[in-house]
Each structure stands twice: as C-alpha cells, then as structure tokens.
Amino acid sequence: MLIIESALYTVNFFIAVMVALFEKRDISAAWAWLLVMTLLPGIGIILYLFLGRKLNKQQIFNLKTQEQFGIVEMANYQKKSRHNRIKLKYELQNELVEMFLNSDNAILTQQNDITIFTDGIKKFKQLFEDLRGAKNHINLEYFTIYDDDLGTQLRKILIDKAKEGVKVRVLYDIFGSKGSKQRFFKELIAHGGEVQPFMQSKWRYLNFRINFRNHRKIVVIDGTIGYIGGFNVGDQYIGKNSRFGYWRDTHLRILGSSVLQLQSRFFMDWFASAKTSSVAIGLEYFPQNELDQSVPMQIVSSGPESDIQKIKQGYIKMIMGAREHIRIETPYFIPDDALMETLLIALKSGLKIDLVIPNKPDHPFVYRATEYYARQLMEAGANVYAYQNGFMHVKAIVVDDVVVSLGSANWDIRSFKLNFEANAFIYHQNTVLDIKETINRDIKNSQKISPEYFNAQSVYTRFKQLASRLLSPLL
Known part of the structure; x- marks a missing residue:
C-alpha cells in the first residue's frame, strides 16, 4: 500500500511540475497551481482540470464571423492608412486606437x-x-x-x-x-x-x-x-x-x-x-x-483564449498616458504586479489617483483581497474611498479629460485572464466629463479611507486580507 501511495504521489508531482513548466502562464499562477497540486495529491489535479486549464482560441471562436461582418477588412484598412486616418485631439487617444487595432481588430468608429x-x-x-x-x-x-x-x-x-x-x-x-x-x-x-x-x-x-x-x-x-x-x-x-x-x-x-x-x-x-x-x-x-x-470609440474584447490581456493593457496605457488625474471605480481591486507597479509609478510621478470601492462584500475572499491592495495604494499616496450609498459595481477608469473605459471588466486577475469581457474605450470629451462627474458624485457619497480605518480592523480581518491576497492569482 505504501508503495502504491508513493508511486501515485510521484506521478502527481511529475504532472504538477510538467504543468508548471510547459503551460504558458503567469509565474505567480504557475507557482500557485504547483503548490495546490503538490499539497493536495489527486484532488489538486482534479481542481486543475476544472479550474486551471487554458483555452485554445482556434477551438472556441469561429473568427470568420468578423470577416463576414467586414470587421477584419475595416481593421486592416485602418491599420494600413494610419497616416491618413482622422487624428484625434490627444496623442494618448491615437496611441490607444493603434494598440487596439493591432491587438483586437477593434475598429475606431x-x-x-x-x-x-x-x-x-x-x-x-x-x-x-x-x-x-x-x-x-x-x-x-x-x-x-x-x-x-x-x-x-x-x-x-x-x-x-x-x-x-x-x-x-x-x-x-x-x-x-x-x-x-x-x-x-x-x-x-x-x-x-x-x-x-x-x-x-x-x-x-x-x-x-x-x-x-x-x-x-x-x-x-x-x-x-x-x-x-x-x-x-x-x-x-x-x-x-x-x-x-x-x-x-x-x-x-x-x-x-x-x-x-x-x-x-x-x-x-x-x-x-x-x-x-x-x-x-x-x-x-x-x-x-x-x-x-x-x-469616437472602440469596443474591445478580452478573454482567456488569448495570451494578450487587451483590456488590462488598455488600463496600463491609459495610466502611463495620464498627465494629471486618474479616477477608478471597481467593485474588485486585485491588480497584478504589472498594473500595480504602473499605478505606483504614476503616484511617484506626482499624479493624483482616486479609487472608489464598495464598503461591503458580495464575495468575501475577493473583498478582503481588494482591501489589501487598496491599502497598499493608499499608503503610496492615492485617495481611496468606500462607497456608502448601497453597493458599488461600476467598472470605469477616467484619465484627465481625455479618455474613459467602461464595461464589464473588473480590476482583478479573473477579469484580465479568466473571464470573457467587453469594454468601450471612448475618446469624446463630453462623454468623458459626464462619466467623471458620476465618479465625483460617488466620492461625495463615500467615506475616505484613512490609515486609522485599517488600523481599527481586527487581527482576524487583517489575516483574511493577507490570506486572500495569496489566493489572488486564483480568485
């Protein structure tokens, strides 16, 4: 019996290592799955089969649909005629248009x-x-x-x-x-x-x-x-x-x-x-x-069938192109290292960041992880607000008065890598100002989170935040 158990554990460990080494994925997620499969022999493999496998784009979507609608033809035309395209007012807008054309065939309309x-x-x-x-x-x-x-x-x-x-x-x-x-x-x-x-x-x-x-x-x-x-x-x-x-x-x-x-x-x-x-x-x-x-706007889609996290890349590009003020609303704030680093660089560069999150959870682990990362951002100089007038579920980012992104994508690893999402990226100043005003109204209905807010939390709550953060690649 001991020999059988040893053999099964060896096979389990070998499969776990092969998965971690040969399946292309973020290193933190690879280590997380390696840990799960090693510590939970057999069960970890089953969890991986249901929750950890990646998708193949060619097996999912019939890309000819875009050809039938003429999307590919229009996207190719806009790519080729970039110098003849109608230029938008701000360089950040034009750079986003170019990026999404190349990564998602997202035509500018x-x-x-x-x-x-x-x-x-x-x-x-x-x-x-x-x-x-x-x-x-x-x-x-x-x-x-x-x-x-x-x-x-x-x-x-x-x-x-x-x-x-x-x-x-x-x-x-x-x-x-x-x-x-x-x-x-x-x-x-x-x-x-x-x-x-x-x-x-x-x-x-x-x-x-x-x-x-x-x-x-x-x-x-x-x-x-x-x-x-x-x-x-x-x-x-x-x-x-x-x-x-x-x-x-x-x-x-x-x-x-x-x-x-x-x-x-x-x-x-x-x-x-x-x-x-x-x-x-x-x-x-x-x-x-x-x-x-x-x-002017683009509809941008992202999903696990692609290694390109298109909406997340859009968020990073917007933050990098900001000159004064970044406003973010999201029910779940669990950024990966790249996105968090970009936000921290923006703060160190003197930009103002306002982050609005809910004041209550709808998913306990996700909310505690949100609190953990919100605290890191606050300690780096951002203004963090907890919305008080019910539950806040908006997924939006506004950069200066230049561009807004709004849609289904949250600021978490699940939305960036595991969910199929769709966002509108809008380059119209009046629309940007209108969305900005909705965020400003939400801030008025929010409590500004201070260090005292977190210091007053129990040891157990802080433990849940730390534990949830460790699970963030899998949430």
Whole structure:
C-alpha cells in the first residue's frame, strides 16, 4: 500500500511540475497551481482540470464571423492608412486606437451617440422599451439572468417578440446564472426563441471550462441599438435586495457604428456556444447607421483564449498616458504586479489617483483581497474611498479629460485572464466629463479611507486580507 501511495504521489508531482513548466502562464499562477497540486495529491489535479486549464482560441471562436461582418477588412484598412486616418485631439487617444487595432481588430468608429445610465430602474425601463420596439432581431448576452421579477419581465417581453416573428437569441453564463436556465426559458424556446448557455459541456456536470466565464453584458436590437456596461438582469440590480441596498452601476446605450462591433462580438460568442446553430448573416444584422453625432470609440474584447490581456493593457496605457488625474471605480481591486507597479509609478510621478470601492462584500475572499491592495495604494499616496450609498459595481477608469473605459471588466486577475469581457474605450470629451462627474458624485457619497480605518480592523480581518491576497492569482 505504501508503495502504491508513493508511486501515485510521484506521478502527481511529475504532472504538477510538467504543468508548471510547459503551460504558458503567469509565474505567480504557475507557482500557485504547483503548490495546490503538490499539497493536495489527486484532488489538486482534479481542481486543475476544472479550474486551471487554458483555452485554445482556434477551438472556441469561429473568427470568420468578423470577416463576414467586414470587421477584419475595416481593421486592416485602418491599420494600413494610419497616416491618413482622422487624428484625434490627444496623442494618448491615437496611441490607444493603434494598440487596439493591432491587438483586437477593434475598429475606431465615430458616428455614435451614447446615453449613460447610472441607475438600474432607468436602464431597464429604456432597455425594455427598446426591446418592445424590435422589428427584426434581438441578440442578448448576460453573465447573470435571475429567475426573479425582473428576469420574468424580460422573459415575457422576449416571448411576446418571438410570437411576433422577431428572431430572439439569448446567451447566458451558466455559472453567473446559478445553474441551468433552460426551464426558465421553456416558453420562449417553444415560440421559436433560441437560448444557449455559454460554452456548456455536453456533460452537464463535467465541464472543464467552468472557470472561464462569460462576464459580458451585451444587447443588440435590430442592428441599430446596442447596450454594454455593468448591469446584469435581476432584482438586486434595481435595488430590491436588502443585502446590497441601492445598486450603483453604469451602463451605456449606443446608437451608431459601434453597434456593428457589439453585433460581431455577440455572434462570435453565440457560435462558440451554439455549435449546431446556423445563421445567415444578412444586411439586416448590420444596417447602415448614419448619425450626425460624433463620439469616437472602440469596443474591445478580452478573454482567456488569448495570451494578450487587451483590456488590462488598455488600463496600463491609459495610466502611463495620464498627465494629471486618474479616477477608478471597481467593485474588485486585485491588480497584478504589472498594473500595480504602473499605478505606483504614476503616484511617484506626482499624479493624483482616486479609487472608489464598495464598503461591503458580495464575495468575501475577493473583498478582503481588494482591501489589501487598496491599502497598499493608499499608503503610496492615492485617495481611496468606500462607497456608502448601497453597493458599488461600476467598472470605469477616467484619465484627465481625455479618455474613459467602461464595461464589464473588473480590476482583478479573473477579469484580465479568466473571464470573457467587453469594454468601450471612448475618446469624446463630453462623454468623458459626464462619466467623471458620476465618479465625483460617488466620492461625495463615500467615506475616505484613512490609515486609522485599517488600523481599527481586527487581527482576524487583517489575516483574511493577507490570506486572500495569496489566493489572488486564483480568485
């Protein structure tokens, strides 16, 4: 028996070392997984299979979707004609445009109009109105769709539109939606709607991709109206959950050319999940959007299928290009070494940084890790604020009056490496100022965190912060 146990331990250790050496990943995560697999023989390997494996881009996304929409052709044209492209006002804006063109084929569009929502009730009122007005198709993708009052309202609208002959597609994350939702959408499916969990395994309870979550929140209606931001679908997002109280988030409603990018992103995610679905992508999915408004922006996607952490790189580039003031709002602040170092350099260079985080957890380990890193930033000279008027779920960064990024990506390692995310990078001064003002209002509803705030915490709380920080590569 002892010989068998020794042999199994040796095999386990050999596999752990091979994984750590030959799978390309961040060194801290490699050491974390090596430690888990070594200290938990057998169990560690199983955890790795479900939570630690990387993805292969070619096995997931049908990249021809972007070709069908003309995204690749437009991106290549913008790359080749960089000297003839319309120049934006600030060099940082032009450098971000170039970077995202090369890393994500994220085309720069200018004929856009944006409405900003900071309140869930108002956002869903407008969304439901737009859904009721759909004539051709509704493509809807959310991390979370709860089976509650708000989710039921959404389902009823989708059923009514499907009865009218509108093509309805719903894509949800099975982890974010807390289990199977097919029964919840049974009537919608019966009336012709299509509903898919994102990349669900054909073996329901044996899904080696469970750690890779579709955290995007995208809606496209008739190819003319698009939504992107932080709100999911559920009663808590409109302030009906007493645990969280008022839910502070930010979402964008977009009219114009960038809707095409949201449409392309949706269909790439759809085809990755609905392997048997066939969609004839006709002109109705990308109609001409001619607006007088000019809001330059790019839609940038990132996910574990790529080694390039595109949204994180965007954050770093924005910080490096700042000249005066950086404002950040995020519910989870767990930066990796590169991002933290960039922030510390900005502080040492005399820049002002405001960081707004929640004053309460929705995920205990993540919140304690957030406190740990927020304290490090505060001690380096940043202003750190704990939002007091409910739960703060905004994912935004504003640099000076030059650029804003807003979408689904949190400031944590999970969003950078493990989740599928989508953000809008906007280069329109009035929009930047509007988002900046929402952050300033949140600061007024916040408590500024001082050294005394942390010093007053119990030894146990500080221990949880340290322990959570050690788990941060895996959170």
